[in-house]
Amino acid sequence: MAYLDHAATTPMRPGAVSTMSAALLTLGNASSLHASGRRARRTVEESREAIADALGARPSEVIFTGGGTESDNLAVKGIFHARRAADPRRRRILASAVEHHAVLDAVQWLADHEGADVTWLPVDPTGRVHAEVLAEAIAEDPDAVALATVMWANNEIGTVNPVPDLARTAAAHGIPLHTDAVQAVGAVPVDFTASGANALTLTGHKVGGPAGVGVLLLDRQTSCTPLLHGGGQERDVRSGTLDVPAISALAVAVREAVGEQREQAARLAALRDDLVAAVRAAVPDAVLNGDGDGPATGPHPGRLPGLAHFTFPGCEGDSLLMLLDAKGIECSTGSACTAGVAQASHVLLAVGADPATARGSLRFSLGHTSTAEDIAAVREAIGPVVARARSAGLAGARRRGGRTLRTSAEV
C-alpha cells in the first residue's frame, strides 16, 4: 500500500504510541489534589512545556483542546466575543477565502448568528494572502475589526502564508491574528512568538500523535471567551478533564516532528519533486496547483514540502480516487463530504478554477513514513489511471446522446 494522504492523518509515531500506552495504565485526574492527581498534572505540565519549547511559546500560552476543529472554533468565536464585549463596534472578521472549514464555517456562523461582518480576504493565484490585502481590508474600518484569521499553510494545495507579515500588519492596528497551523507544525518552521500571531491552532494527528487532542496557543494579552464552561481548566478558557495519555503522546509527537522538521522537509521535498516529475511525465497536461515551484525548505518556505495537488483535465476526482485505491494508492480529492456529496473545493474556486475543473483534482501528501516506493507506485499507476478516468469523464460529457423515451405529441 502507498499511503499518500498524510495531510488527512499521519501514522502515530512509535514514541507517541508507547508513551500513550503507558499513560493509559496510569491513574489520576490532573485536577485532583492527591498524589495520583499530582502525578497526572505533572505529566500534563511537562507536556505543556515540551510543546511550548518546540513551538517558541511560553507554557502558559498552551491550551489543550479536543483537536484542530475545537481550537479553531475557540479562537475564532472566543476572540470575536471577547473583543466585541470590550468594544461593541468590533464586529468585523477578516478571514482568508481558503481557510479550512473549521475556520470558514465558524466565521460564517458568527456572521449568521452573531452579527459578524465578514471580509473574505482574496488570495493570489498560488493561494497566498498578502499583507497588503489584509492592510486594505483593515483600512476600510480598522476600529471595527474584532480579529483576523489566516491559515499558516493550506491543507489542500499546501501554500504557506507570510504569517509574520500578516501579524505585523494586524498588530499595527491592535488587531489579534489567529492562524490555523494544523498542516504547518512539523512540516515548516513554526515559532509562535517570532511569528507575532496571537493565537495558533495545532492538532495531534497531523504530527504523529493521536486524533482527538489539540492545542490552541493563545498569548496572554489576547482575551478569549470560553466555549466550554465547567471546571475551569486551561486558564478558564477551556473546561473539561484533561486527557492525560493523549496529551503526553501529543507532546512526544510535537517534539519529534519539530525536532526532525528540517531533515524531513528536505527528504520529503525531494520525494515530492520525484512524484511531480512522474505525474508530469505520464500526464503532460496535469496542472500543479498552489505555489508548485516555490521553495519548500529553508527558513521561509512558500509551500508544504510533502504536498502536491494536481488537476487532471477531463477527469473526475472520484474516478481517479477509486482507480488508485484499487491499486493500493491512497490519496484524497481534497473535497469536503458530509453525506458524501463532493462539493467543488472552495480553495480551488478561490484561486480561480472553474467548478468543473475543480472536480478533477487529487491531493498527494507525504509524511514521516513516506518512501521512494510510494512514489514508484504512483509513477507506475498514474498514466493508465488518468487515461481510464478521462474516458469515464468523456462518457459523462456524452450525456445527451442516448435516445430515451420522450413524448412528442400532445393530446
Added chain:
Amino acid sequence: MRVLAAMSGGVDSAVAAARAVAAGHDVVGVHLALSAKPGTLRTGARGCCTIEDSRDARRAADLLGIPFYVWDFAERFREDVIDDFVAEYEAGRTPNPCMRCNERIKFEALLEKALALGFDAVCTGHYARIAPTADGAGVELRRAVDPDKDQSYVLASLRPDQLRHALFPVGDTRKPDIRAEAERQDLAVARKPDSHDICFIPDGDTRAFLDARVGNRSGDLVDDETGEVLGQHGGVHGFTVGQRKGLGLDRPSADGRPRYVLSLEPVSGTVRVGASERLAVTEIVADDAVWPTGRPLDGLVECVVQIRAHGGVAPAVAERDGDRVRIRLRDSVRGVAPGQVAVLYRPDADAGDLVLGAGRISATS
C-alpha cells in the same frame, strides 16, 4: 466480472450486492448522492439520499468487505429527473420519475461511467429477471418471482444496450426471503421499511412540490359535455387524467355523478372534466418504442399492456408503426394519462411475463 453495485441503503440493493459477491464477482459498492442538500435524518416516508441511507449503504458494504464510495449525481439527477418531472406536469402529462431515473441516471450516467472505469455490469436491487436472448441481440426482461414487488415495468423503457449490462440478483426471490437472507447475513438494513414515495418529494405532497416550482398558472375547469366553465384552477400541473379528488368544485354536477379529469390543455390552461365513462379508452398510441429483446414487434401481436407501475394489465393487440406502437385494448380501460409508459408483456406463468416492448403514451381514444 467486475460489478458496480448501486447501493441505496435499502435491503434489496444490499442483498443484491451480497449475491454478486457470493457469485464470485469483483464488486465495488457505490451510493449515488442525488440531492445536493441531503436531509440530516429520515422523516416519515423514506427518501433516497439521506445521510442515514448513505450510512446504511456504507455499513452493508463494510460487512460484505467491498470498497464503497459515494458518487455525486445530484446535478444530473436534478436536470434529467426532477426538471423533467416538473416539465412533464407543466405540459399536462404524467411522468414516472423512477423510470426516468433508471433511463438516465442508473443505466445511463452511472452505467457509462462504470463501463468506462472498467466494470462489466451495474447491479441493482430491482425486482425483475433478466437474461440475454439466444441470438444475443437483446435481453429477456421478465417479471420478478415476487408479483407484489415486481419492478419490470420501471425497467422496461431501457434499451437493450443498457439492459445487457444490468444485473438484478434479487429478481428470482420473494421479498420476505430477501429480508430473511439479509437477517442471516447480519445486514442491519434487514428490517428497514420499503420506500414507496418519490424520493425527491419526501413528504409525499407532489402538488405542493410542483406548485413551488411552477407557480400559479390558473386556467378554466370546463365541463367537457356542456362547455360550461365550472371554476378556476392553479395550473394543469396539479392534475392527472382520471383524477377525481381535489378538483376544487364546490357544487355537484347536474346529474349528481362524480366528475373526473378527462384531459389537460397546457397551452390554454384548460382542464376538461366529465363523467367516468368518458375516461374509457380502447386505443393507445405510444411513441419512441423500445424493444428490450432487440426484436421489434412483427405484425399484430397478442399481449397484455400495463400503463402504470402498480397497475393491473389489460389484454390487447399491439402493432408497431415505425417508431410508435399502436395498442388496441380488448376491453376499455379508464384513466390512461399521456406521459405514462405503456409496457407490453407476453404472459408466461412459468418463466415470468416477458417484456416485449414499451413506449410513452402520446394519444388515446
